[in-house]
Ligand SMILES: Nc1ncnc2c1ncn2[C@@H]1O[C@H](COP(=O)(O)OP(=O)(O)OP(=O)(O)O)[C@@H](O)[C@H]1O
C-alpha cells in the first residue's frame with residue numbers, strides 16, 4: 234500500500250480552482266516528481282496536502298486520513314514541506330532554524346546528533362551556525378531549508394522547486410543532496426518546473442497542467458515521451 | 469538635595485514599570501501586528517484584584533504581615549490577569565485573525581472600554597487607596613532619596629525582564645514565539661501549534677502586566693478604574709520608542725520614557741519660567757511618541773518600519 238494516496242484533490246482560493254481533482258500516489262521509499270509549467274497548480278497541490286490551502290478530496294497518509302487536520306498536526310504525522318521560496322526564519326540563527334525543524338521531537342540526544350549530521354552534509358551551514366539565517370546566500374538558505382525539514386525525521390518530504398533562483402553549481406549540489414536523502418530511504422515528492430532535473434533523479438513522475446494531471450508514468454518513459462520533450466524539456 | 473539625581477531615580481522607577489507594561493504591547497505586536505489596546509486595562513484589573521484581596525485579608529486576618537498580604541494579592545492578580553488575557557484573545561481577537569487589520573484594532577479599543585466599565589461597576593468610580601502596609605524605609609544615595617519600595621520595584625522589574633529574556637531566547641516556547649513572529653505559516657509547518665503560541669504570548673504579557681499594576685498602585689498609593697488608559701498609552705509610547713515588536717526595545721523604551729518624563733517634570737517649571745508646572749509631565753510621553761513617529765518610526769532598536777495600522 235502506498236505511503237501517500239491522494240484521490241480527487243481539489244484546492245481553491247476563494248472562487249478560483251487551482252487544483253481540479255487530481256489522483257496521485259507515492260509509495261514508501263519512492264522519489265516521485267510533479268512537473269508542470271508556471272501556474273499549473275503544483276505548489277497548490279503541496280499546500281493543499283499540508284493544510285495550508287483550502288483542500289477537498291481524500292488524502293490518506295500511512296493509512297490515515299488527513300482530512301480536516303490543522304497544518305501542525307499534519308507536520309506531526311511526519312509530512313515535511315520545504316516551501317517555495319524556502320521559508321527560513323531569517324532572524325533566527327542557523328542553529329535555531331535547525332532546532333525549529335526538530336520542534337515535534339523531544340529526544341534531545343537524537344536531535345543534537347542529527348544537527349551534527351546535517352552540518353556534516355552541509356559544511357557551509359556548520360561554519361555559519363551562530364549566524365542569522367537571513368544573512369545566508371540563496372543556495373545556503375535552500376540547504377538550510379532542506380536540512381531543517383530533515384531535522385523532523387519526516388516520513389515524507391515534500392520539496393517545492395528546490396532549484397529556483399540558484400546558480401547551476403548550487404543546483405547540482407542541492408540535487409546531489411536530494412539523491413543522497415532518497416538513497417537513505419526517505420520518501421520524497423518533488424515539485425519542479427525544471428523537468429530535466431526532476432526526471433533525472435525521480436523514479437516516477439506526474440505532469441500537471443491547468444490544475445489537472447496530464448500524464449503519469451515512470452520517469453524514464455516520460456523523459457522519452459515526445460509530448461513531454463516538446464512541452465517541458467525544450468526540444 | 470540634587471534634583472537631577474532624584475528625578476533620575478524617580479524616572480527609572482516609573483520607567484521600569486512602563487517597561488513591564490510595554491513588553492505586553494510589543495510581544496503581541498511582534499506576533500500578530502496587533503496593538504492590543506486592552507493591555508492597559510489588564511494592568512488596571514491586576515491592580516484592582518490585588519487591592520481587593522489585600523482589603524479582604526486585612527479585614528479577616530489583621531495580624532498577617534503587610535508584605536505577605538501584598539504578595540498574596542499579587543499571587544491572585546497574576547492568574548486573574550492571565551485568564552482574562554487568554555479569554556480576550558480567544559473570544560475577541562482570534563475570530564478576526566484573517567479579517568482586515570482595522571477590525572481587530574477597533575475590537576481592541578472596544579474591549580478596553582468594556583473592561584473599564586466593568587471595573588467601574590465592580591470597584592466604583594472613586595480612587596481605591598493602597599493601604600500603607602509596606603515597609604517605608606528611606607536611603608540616601610548621591611544626595612538623593614530612594615525608598616525601599618522604589619528599590620523593590622526596580623529590582624523586581626529587572627528580574628522579570630531578565631526572566632522574560634531567558635524565556636524568549638533560551639527555551640523551546642521562546643524559539644517558537646520568535647519563529648511564529650516571523651512566519652506563522654512556516655512555524656505551523658514545523659509542527660508549532662500557532663494558536664497556542666499566540667495564547668501563551670498574551671498570557672505571559674498579562675502576568676507581567678499584573679505585576680506592573682500592583683507595583684504602580686503601591687507606588688502611587690492608589691488605583692482607579694481609569695488608570696489603565698494613561699498607563700497603557702505611556703507604555704505603548706515606550707514600546708514605539710524602543711521599536712515596536714522588539715523586546716529589548718520595550719525595556720529600553722520604558723526606562724528612557726520614565727527618565728525623560730521625570731526630568732521633564734523636574735525642569736519644566738524652570739524651562740517655561742514657571743508657566744507650566746510638573747503636573748504637565750504627561751505631555752512628555754506623547755511628545756516623545758510624536759517625535760519618534762515623525763523621525764524614526766522604527767524606534768530605537770526596531771528594524772522594520774511600523775507604518776502599518
Ligand atoms: N494565494 C492565492 N490566491 C489566489 N490564487 C492563487 C494563490 N496561489 C496560487 N493561486 C493561483 O492558483 C494557480 C496555481 O498556482 P500554483 O502556485 O499552485 O502554481 P505552480 O504550479 O506552483 O506554479 P509555479 O511553477 O509558478 O510555482 C495559479 O493560477 C495561481 O494564480
Ligand SMILES: [Mg+2]
Nearest residue numbers: 275276277317
Ligand atoms: Mg509553485
